[in-house]
Amino acid sequence: MKKYLSLILFAFLLNGCDDGDLTVQEINFDNVTPVSCSEDNTLLYQLKSREAFLLQMPKTGGLVNNPGTYVYDIPTGGNGNYRAIYRAYDGTLVADNICGLIPPSTPKVIEEWIATSGKININVEQRTSERADDGSTKLIGYNYNINFTNITFNISNSKPQTYATYPFGTISSTTSVPASLIFDTPETAxxxxxxxxxxxxxxxxxxxxxxxxxxxxxxxxxxxxxxxxxxxxxxxxxxxxxxxxxxxxxxxxxxxxxxxxxxxxxxxxxxxxxxxxxxxxxxxxxxxxxxxxxxxxxxxxxxxxxxxxxxxxxxxxxxxxxxxxxxxxxxx
Incomplete structure (x- = not known):
């Protein structure tokens, strides 16, 4: 009898093991570099095997090509031009799951946290080339360091979760200014x-x-x-x-x-x-x-x-x- 009870208990434990669901206690994308879906940088994301953290901003008023610190409010309720969303999935993710014009049907979202308040803080730094032999320099791009302060997530069937500070990471862009300084007729003004x-x-x-x-x-x-x-x-x-x-x-x-x-x-x-x-x-x-x-x-x-x-x-x-x-x- 004990033998049968042991087999039944073992079968129950097997059925209770991970069946593909992902239980999320907190958002953690440490050492995950954010990536942009397109050159206009309106959708940025961090990606793990089955998790994604998305940051959506408008084309104008998001990543500004001018050194300084820019602060944007996440609208109350989570809808508006500035949105932050965490999602967990039931399978392995690739970039097309985030950036595809028509997202694939799998994997499916099994949990979603929507930011309903907080601030997006973006510190912009100019990247400059090494000084050339002629003494000139070029503007070669920008670094955008992004973090959130007092960000609160609305979670289905759970209490809201707030982070006093949360680092999103740094994304970079490239350019080349000036592209050229060679005149058609260098000797003639x-x-x-x-x-x-x-x-x-x-x-x-x-x-x-x-x-x-x-x-x-x-x-x-x-x-x-x-x-x-x-x-x-x-x-x-x-x-x-x-x-x-x-x-x-x-x-x-x-x-x-x-x-x-x-x-x-x-x-x-x-x-x-x-x-x-x-x-x-x-x-x-x-x-x-x-x-x-x-x-x-x-x-x-x-x-x-x-x-x-x-x-x-x-x-x-x-x-x-x-x-x-x-x-x-x-x-x-």
Missing amino acids: YTCTNDTNLKRVYNYSAAFFVMIDNMDPDLLKNEVTLPGQPRTQLVGSTTNKVYYKSVQKETGSFTKNYFCNASFPTVPTIAEDWIGQNGDATKETGMIQVTTTLVGNTYYHSIVLKRVTMLKDKNTFDLPTTFSLGILEVTP
């Missing part, structure tokens, strides 16, 4: 034929341009400079403004007709729009230098930007330490 005061001097390619706008006329005097003594002024916010702009793909290209308008045209579309940081005489940064020679009746103004840093919001990159805008020919 340009001005507008109707610009008798030479206020706007530039060089360009089809994809980008660098310009000095509202240039101080004293820099371009038709007077020969002494050897090793170029005329020098600082980059400024009103006079001697320096721009770097690049074109958005498939919207057109820069031509000479673009530059001589009172304001910049809307076509082609600008992809990157940067302005030179004001110069500092004490640090010898942000300078414009002009060397002038005379050949026959023509003056040749060689224009160089020295140690200029370009700005966009809180982003920066450095032009080469000595960056030639080209030579402007002027025949009085």
